[in-house]
Amino acid sequence: MKLQLTRPAGPGNIISGYGDDYVLVNGKRHSASLLLTVDALVAWEATTFDALTQAHFEAIAALAPELVLLGTGRRLRFPAAELSAPLLQAGIGLEVMDQRAACRTYNVLVAENRRVAAALLFD
Numbered sequence: 001m002k003l004q005l006t007r008p009a010g011p012g013n014i015i016s017g018y019g020d021d022y023v024l025v026n027g028k029r030h031s032a033s034l035l036l037t038v039d040a041l042v043a044w045e046a047t048t049f050d051a052l053t054q055a056h057f058e059a060i061a062a063l064a065p066e067l068v069l070l071g072t073g074r075r076l077r078f079p080a081a082e083l084s085a086p087l088l089q090a091g092i093g094l095e096v097m098d099q100r101a102a103c104r105t106y107n108v109l110v111a112e113n114r115r116v117a118a119a120l121l122f123d
Contacts, residue, residue, distance in 0.1 A: 071102030
């Protein structure tokens with residue numbers, strides 16, 4: 001799906017499109033797991049949902065967002081609570097959704113100037 005080409009005021013990363021096996025960030029295609037904020041785009045070491053560990057959530061917490069959108073691929077899956085404990089300890093909210101919903105929600109929150117991070121996994 002292609003999203004609108006308009007960008008929020010100022011510099012920053014937005015999701016300009018997505019599909020089952022990719023996401024476009026500012027028009028550039030990415031097909032591997034990534035962590036995304038308005039200021040950062042980082043290759044995420046988490047390669048699959050089943051491989052998630054606490055260390056992966058610690059990497060997200062290091063970005064200091066107020067809210068994390070965990071995109072779990074084509075289907076919605078919830079990680080075990082102990083895995084996301086680093087976010088809870090840091091006072092960071094976590095919303096789990098499928099990849100498409102995470103992409104759409106990320107752009108809305110960026111447009112509202114929220115400190116949001118998208119942690120996107122691909123199947």
